[in-house]
Amino acid sequence: MKVPFNDLTWQWRHIEEGVRSDFDRVFASSQFSSGPFVEAFERQIAEWLGVPHAIGVNSGTSALHLALLSAGVRSGDEVLLPAHTFIGSAWGILYIGAIPVFCDVDDETGTIDVEVARRLVTPRTRAVVPVHLYGQPANMDAVLSFALDYDLKVIEDAAQSIGATWNGRSTGSLGELGCISFYPGKNLGAAGEAGLIVTSDDRYAGRLRSLRNHAQTDRYVHAELGFNYRMDGLQAVVLTHKLPLLSAWTKRRTELANQYIAKLEGLPLEIPSVRHQTHCWHLFVVRTPSRNLLRDALSKSGIETGLHYPVPLHRQPAMSAYVKPGTAYPVSDRWADEGLSLPLFVGMTDEQLDYVVKTVATFYR
Incomplete structure (x- = not known):
């Protein structure tokens, strides 16, 4: 698939x-x-x-x-x-x-x-x-x-x-x-x-x-x-x-996100949660220290993923003049280094999502 x-x-x-x-x-x-x-x-x-x-x-x-x-x-x-x-x-x-x-x-x-x-x-x-x-x-x-x-x-x-x-x-x-x-x-x-x-x-x-x-x-x-x-x-x-059509599309995105949350539970991943009010699920980003290895495994199985965003602003060459030497951004660095965006889009089928979940689970096994 x-x-x-x-x-x-x-x-x-x-x-x-x-x-x-x-x-x-x-x-x-x-x-x-x-x-x-x-x-x-x-x-x-x-x-x-x-x-x-x-x-x-x-x-x-x-x-x-x-x-x-x-x-x-x-x-x-x-x-x-x-x-x-x-x-x-x-x-x-x-x-x-x-x-x-x-x-x-x-x-x-x-x-x-x-x-x-x-x-x-x-x-x-x-x-x-x-x-x-x-x-x-x-x-x-x-x-x-x-x-x-x-x-x-x-x-x-x-x-x-x-x-x-x-x-x-x-x-x-x-x-x-x-x-x-x-x-x-x-x-x-x-x-x-x-x-x-x-x-x-x-x-x-x-x-x-x-x-x-x-x-x-x-x-x-x-x-x-x-x-x-x-x-x-x-x-x-x-x-x-x-x-x-946007309200119906947002509802479908939410359904897919909820499926991911339920089916990825128990795996060594940090799964996104809804902490502030309502989420429209533009992206579904998990975090893992094994991000690059997991991404390679998904790619080999025919699953495309995204990185949002692998270089935070304080590490961008164009922004170097605005970062004071010695200033640390540990949480931003972790999001950038560990975040992996899984497929989630209007038109995605339950079967496609199950295949992604199965492939992630297989990687960790």
Whole structure:
């Protein structure tokens, strides 16, 4: 049996007919960049997420950049974020000329350790970026309380967590601003690059809509430095057709994750647990000191796996200037060195999952 890490063709088969018809509408109207198809998707997803404003952009990285900029982060300011995350979480900080300050993470969830963050606050700290890693929310009660204590802006990196909630609210909607990625492999994925910023603040929303479109206030009038970060109409069409299916897809991901948890119990693996509210299971990451050997064994049996993420931010060459000599990040290092993402995707069958579990068990025997 072959088990891919993901299979996006399954999703395409469920939306193909409607998408092709709407693609014809996009081409017939020539509304390729922004325009009515993007606006329709923004209204649809704002309602789905329960937020007043949803601003479509061309990637999750662009979303973080604009969110930080609109929140008032400036060159020389410090921004707290977890050391264990995708590097895109840090790029927006550097684009502004701000300083990323890496925090070690919680051992159980891999999300930001707020107690570590408290020790790293300085007079230059302006914001905190909690990352809802693998689809599980960071501890937002702790994050919001911490931010209130130090008057910090909270910009949620919800790139992986659409469909997850905290106290009944969608991730991304709890801080001043939230950022979502629609990279194809995400739970709600486009057919290319796309992203979203959500906010409840009218002022943020107005400025974001301007900034993504070259900072135009009126046609050909530019009040400040702007960016070409617009979402395109074809991506909006794909996302519009997928969004009504997302709740059912999240339910299936949860069913698969629960099967993994039950069937892997008793093996010498650290299995993910749901510690904070609801999990949308973007990834199912186990941990083991034998990670590389296990990955090789699964590969030889036709099972694809992933590494998320094998090089934490404090070990990235591009980030070396922001790491003080002698600073340790033991929990982040462990997640990076031991984490292995098993296949979990919409369209995965119970038989495929059982084959993965059987192969893992055989490896340990």
